[in-house]
Amino acid sequence: MNQSYTICDIPRFANMTIHDIPRIMREAFGGDFTLAYCSFLDYFYCSPDQQTREAMLVPEPDDALLTREQCCQLAAAAHKLASDYDLTVPEWVHKPEYKMPEPVYAFQVEDEESRNLYEEVTPIEYASRNLFFGSRVLERATKHRLAQFERKGFLKHPAHS
Numbered sequence: 001m002n003q004s005y006t007i008c009d010i011p012r013f014a015n016m017t018i019h020d021i022p023r024i025m026r027e028a029f030g031g032d033f034t035l036a037y038c039s040f041l042d043y044f045y046c047s048p049d050q051q052t053r054e055a056m057l058v059p060e061p062d063d064a065l066l067t068r069e070q071c072c073q074l075a076a077a078a079h080k081l082a083s084d085y086d087l088t089v090p091e092w093v094h095k096p097e098y099k100m101p102e103p104v105y106a107f108q109v110e111d112e113e114s115r116n117l118y119e120e121v122t123p124i125e126y127a128s129r130n131l132f133f134g135s136r137v138l139e140r141a142t143k144h145r146l147a148q149f150e151r152k153g154f155l156k157h158p159a160h161s
Helices: 018-027 033-046 050-057 068-084 111-120 142-151
Strands: none
Touching: 018 033, 018 068, 033 050, 033 068, 050 068
């Protein structure tokens, strides 16, 4: 029998908040920010109700292990998710340290045409922090993510147990 998984089936991330991303990054993903950040997003999207989602955004991330860009990205994500889900925007996202001093573009694009396009389509919650990642910045590729988890041994298929 072939059982399908969602990212929410991984118990080590239960009750994860945005504050936990650096810890999860260090303890579960060998320092890989993207895996920890994407896991947080997956749990946010799987959350059963608005109250749980709002609680996930409230505690400010522990920035000791993060770059400034990563901190800004988390502030932008919290702001955008709160806006999209009609939640209270956490106060911490408005701190001046959560704005990059210079623009940062997805894929480090350098040509003016691409930069202009990113500037046009990036949500305001990101653009206001000098992060230009495009309009699909919070979309997830779930099948790809689950395959990564399986390859790294974080998720075991029942047939392989």
